Amino acid sequence: MRGARAVLTRKPRTDAKRDRGQIVAVARAAFAAEGLDLPVREIARRAGLGVATVYRHFPSRSDLISAVLVEQVTLCGAEMRAALADPDPWRALSGTIRRFAERQVSDRGLNEALLGSHAAGAPFAEQRRAHAGALARLVERARSAGAVRDGVSVEDVRVGLLAIASFRALPAEKAAAATQRLANLLLAGLSQRQP
Template identity: 65%
Template sequence: MTRKTRTDAEHNRRRILSVARAAFASEGLDLPMREIARRVGLGVATVHRHFPSRADLVTAALTEHVAACRSDMRAALDDPDPWRALSGVVRRFAEHRLRDRGLNEALFGSHPAAAAFAADRREQARALRRLVDRARAAGVVRDDIGVDDVRICLAAIASFRLTRSTVGLHRLVDLLLTGLTADGRLPVDAARSR
């Protein structure tokens, strides 16, 4: 295989994965390989050469999505401001709800591909607990707030019926975060950061 052939093959693989991830995010994981190939502008055989089965392509798309979520959580854990860290995770979850609906539904639902990411979900859950504990210790969330309360907030966001307008989801996030705060008010900079 020549260097140019390898470069072209890698470029095609990245394009296939990029198109598939966007399509799966917006339309769900049931999109046929033939449709992915059509959107990429390649033959279905080329797509199958890179991803022998739809399950392989779904797993690759979910792997990229999980890596982005992992990066978001690491950034939150590194943030020295406990409120900004916790509220940022909740806001980014809402943004993923908007952008990556099909991928999120697969990860948190009963899709068979989600099983490969069980360890990642457990690690994310531990990290979320650390963020909640840190926010409670700093006095920026109510004393009676625990990680299960934040999970309820995330479940409300995940189940929110999306429309063309994002205003409703952003308003829901503000209301949920306000309910977590120690004084019942969103910090001014947090409301502006959207």
Template identity: 70%
Template sequence: MTRKRRSDAEDNRRRLVEVARAAFAADGLDLPVREIARRAGMGAATVYRHFPSRDDLVAAVLAERVARCEEDMRADLADPDSRRALRGAILRFAERQAHDRGLNDALLGSHAAGAAFAGLRRAHAAAFARLVERARRDGAVRHQVSVEDARTALRAIAYLRALPAPSASSAIPRLTRVLLDGLLNEEESGPGAPTGPAHAEGGSPG
């Protein structure tokens, strides 16, 4: 295979994963492969050339999603402002519940496609616990807030993704704001925490 053909093949694969991710997120993992091919502007044969089965395509999409989550969590753990880091992690989680419904059903529910990522999910949960514990030490969360409290907040947010899409898109941000008000102290704290209005909206979803 020539370099150009390899490059074209890699571009096609990336395009398929990108289109499939959006399609699965919006319409669920049962969307026909032919429909994904149509949305990507390709033939079904091209899809099967890159992904011999539906399961292969689903696995590629979920792997890409999990990799993004890992990158975000590493960035949060590296952030010296523990309040901003925890707030950003919760906001991104909420955004994904609202907009990546099909993927979340696979990763967080009982769908067989999510089973391969169970270990990574546990690692991600442990990293989130470290974010909460660090914020507790820094006084960035209210004194009575525990790791389990923060996890319960995530479960409450995730529960709302079962609503019809328009309702979920409206309710999840509202609930998230209420939960953040209950979890976080008003004043930012922690080592390296900047002050002033320019920092007030830091930590928005990546």
């Protein structure tokens, strides 16, 4: 009986799993909207938990930030794999550009960390290189299929994405409209289809 009890206590409690998920979800939304400098006590307050509970799951602030960024990078990787699997090269490329644009508004703080110079983004350099390689393959596929204008390179697309990313500095309400408009202009400029 004593051995059975030891095994049971090693399993994470249901409420502990729920608390951890709640902390990550709240932190993700808060960091996306307000940046990574938000205090842990504010994350705990928004999650309806004590600060000690947050630190029990994430012993340091950087552990919490990493958990949120891992989730974000994993989602981006899954979307890039789905785009590469899409049989329509233009839809795959244009959808990737549109998702990137949407994230510049919805995930501002997270993207600053992942795409900027914030130290929290450094551990994800390899994943960023993999995503960049996937983007290059998407552009090449679209060019080979005649879906983009002759001479369009991955560098052209990257310049457009950098321009879109620059709108993160705008107030949220202006960023949304400007980002969407620039994404539309970029896609119109890339497309082989004539109006």
